[in-house]
Amino acid sequence: MSKNTPKAIRGTQDIFGSDADAFAHVVDTFERVRKLYRFRRIEMPVFEKTEVFARSLGETTDVVSKEMYSFEDRGGDSLTLRPEFTAGIARAYLTNGWQQHAPLKVGTHGPLFRYERPQKGRYRQFHQIDAEIIGAGEPQADVELLAMADQLLRELGIHDVTLHLNTLGDADSREAWRDALVKYFRAVKGDLSEDSQERLEKNPLRILDSKDRKDKPFLPDAPKIDEFLSDEARTFFEAVTSGLDAAGVKWVRAESLVRGLDYYRHTAFEFIPDEGSASADKLGSQSTVLGGGRYDGLIENLGGPATPAVGWAAGIERLAMLVGERDADIADVSIAVESDDLINTGISANTAIRAAGFSTEIIATGSPRKRFDKAAKVNAKVLLGISAQNGETVFNLRSAPGVEEYERIEAILKKLR
């Protein structure tokens, strides 16, 4: 490789082979399950006006303040490559009058962009699948959404991942809890880790899931959200949990699970690999495989009417790491043209076999004597050698015993003559 050759941008990936197959498998499975739950497919632009994200995620969040790919276009507008799906979907809901379809269940997938330090399961261009229910304020919507996520994971063959569930309460409950946490931690501020001292100002809820040894002694006695829940919020959460039980979705209560983005209310959740499981191993420190919650405040932030909504997103790369090796694509037929005179015969055979719906690979380059060996290395059900013997064209057809494609290919070749 010349040193002039441009390199890929940091944190982007070129996905090939079995990785690409695993990626496609995740997307295909999502699409299938999506239809099972009657979520409608939507396609969204990859960029939006910067304010769409700034207003909905909150100016002070890390995502907005230091991770967005923002730029000015030629008309002078500030645009941003989407760092997440929800804000754009909320914007589309308002600008397209999708209120008329409420409650609206939608799903999409595609690339997202965040300027972060790449590491395992984390990229600057990454991909998510996403599901949202907009305009539904009842806990059944949360249950529906979580049941879908749970089934998706099971259909992907991922069984060592568990739903961690929490409630952040309504806006008032959340504020009261937050104030109590700040008060509690401020009293011991000097003993907290540096990170947590900073979090105390910016994002006190985050202290609860700090990994720092210095913080741990203070966590068990920290105020619990349950003490601040309004009756309404409590009833809501109970309806979610009992609904999950009825749907057969396993869950555990995670009192310290919070969401980083400001717009979340009530239900918050993450699917996390069980400790010591194979999935936990494969993901390293990027443990959350699917996460989301209720964001009743977001659409108002964008200037719309008060509109309740719930949603989740899952990293396709992370899921792909968990689904393991996919079976490689097997060709139906591998064709070796063992003489240059017969290349057109090979092309005709190739066309006829493909027209009948069989996948083929044709080997007609390089040393004629080695073409059969090359064709044999293609993972194919049927192997076809085309060679000349005593001036006659010979089709040498081979397969393992009982391969049903064999006879149909043989019939196609007979018609060819």
Place this chain on the structure above:
RNA sequence: GCGACCGUAGCUCAGUUGGUUAGAGCGCCGGUUUGUGGUACCGGAGGUCGGGGAUUCGAGCUCCCUCGGUCGCCCCA
């Protein structure tokens, strides 16, 4: 943004305390053999050792800078 480790052929990796022309396996291309569910042998192409600078008679190896990769922190899917 912070920290640790790592960059040698297309891939996986050797390369001694700094010392001739940097190697192997696989893959690729070709020849011969075999004459068919993946043969064997022989040969060939392919490297400014990530890039730049410094030290030295001499650097793949030491030092500095830089770019990239991997993993962790932060944050998050």
